[in-house]
Amino acid sequence: xxxxxxxxxxxxxxxxxxxxxxxxxxxxxxxxxxxxxxxxxxxxxxxxxxxxxxxxxxxxxxxxxxxxxxxxxxxxxxxxxxxxxxxxxxxxxxxxxxxxxxxxxxxxxxxxx
Amino acid sequence: xxxxxxxxxxxxxxxxxxxxxxxxxxxxxxxxxxxxxxxxxxxxxxxxxxxxxxxxxxxxxxxxxxxxxxxxxxxxxxxxxxxxxxxxxxxxxxxxxxxxxxxxxxxxxxxxxxx
Numbered sequence: 001x002x003x004x005x006x007x008x009x010x011x012x013x014x015x016x017x018x019x020x021x022x023x024x025x026x027x028x029x030x031x032x033x034x035x036x037x038x039x040x041x042x043x044x045x046x047x048x049x050x051x052x053x054x055x056x057x058x059x060x061x062x063x064x065x066x067x068x069x070x071x072x073x074x075x076x077x078x079x080x081x082x083x084x085x086x087x088x089x090x091x092x093x094x095x096x097x098x099x100x101x102x103x104x105x106x107x108x109x110x111x112x113x
Numbered sequence: 114x115x116x117x118x119x120x121x122x123x124x125x126x127x128x129x130x131x132x133x134x135x136x137x138x139x140x141x142x143x144x145x146x147x148x149x150x151x152x153x154x155x156x157x158x159x160x161x162x163x164x165x166x167x168x169x170x171x172x173x174x175x176x177x178x179x180x181x182x183x184x185x186x187x188x189x190x191x192x193x194x195x196x197x198x199x200x201x202x203x204x205x206x207x208x209x210x211x212x213x214x215x216x217x218x219x220x221x222x223x224x225x226x227x228x
């Protein structure tokens with residue numbers, strides 16, 4: 001079946017450290033891939049997305065590349081800030097199937113000053 | 114971006130009672146709304162998809178008589194948990210998208226505790 005697996009959290013980093021959150025997926029067909037972020041007390045926000053193999057999504061210094069050969073969509077940021085502390089969700093979906101999303105379990109990131 | 118509002122943010126109810134959760138799109142017409150459920154430290158699991166004016170489509174394993182979904186207007190969908198039990202305690206999140214949008218916008222979620 002279709003699924004998304006993320007690295008377990010919590011991930012604790014110091015400010016300005018490099019961030020990688022691993023995400024791998026299993027899917028039939030050619031899904032789009034997404035990263036969502038959930039700040040404390042708020043809803044999920046789309047952080048970035050990629051719709052086909054080798055696409056790179058980027059936003060707010062975060063980036064992820066759709067790797068079909070390794071079925072991965074790892075999230076990276078070169079220098080994290082305290083304000084990046086949140087829960088990050090990797091997801092896949094097919095918009096020609098109504099927009100349903102399949103989520104990973106989420107990875108909590110805590111950035112210390 | 115577009116705003117989706119869920120109400121209430123949290124609710125505590127007694128076992129056997131019913132609880133209604135509202136999901137509103139505040140500044141766009143949501144032709145499709147999705148309801149997810151999230152257990153602690155776990156994924157968001159899609160429960161059902163609702164299109165305005167149509168019956169909701171439930172995912173496998175979700176009891177449609179237990180989780181009643183209504184999407185009577187382009188800005189409002191409701192999820193009613195009927196005869197709630199402690200095992201229904203969870204975090205419920207809705208999302209909404211417009212007719213041509215490729216992105217779904219999420220509400221802030223509702224924490225349901227059944228005692």
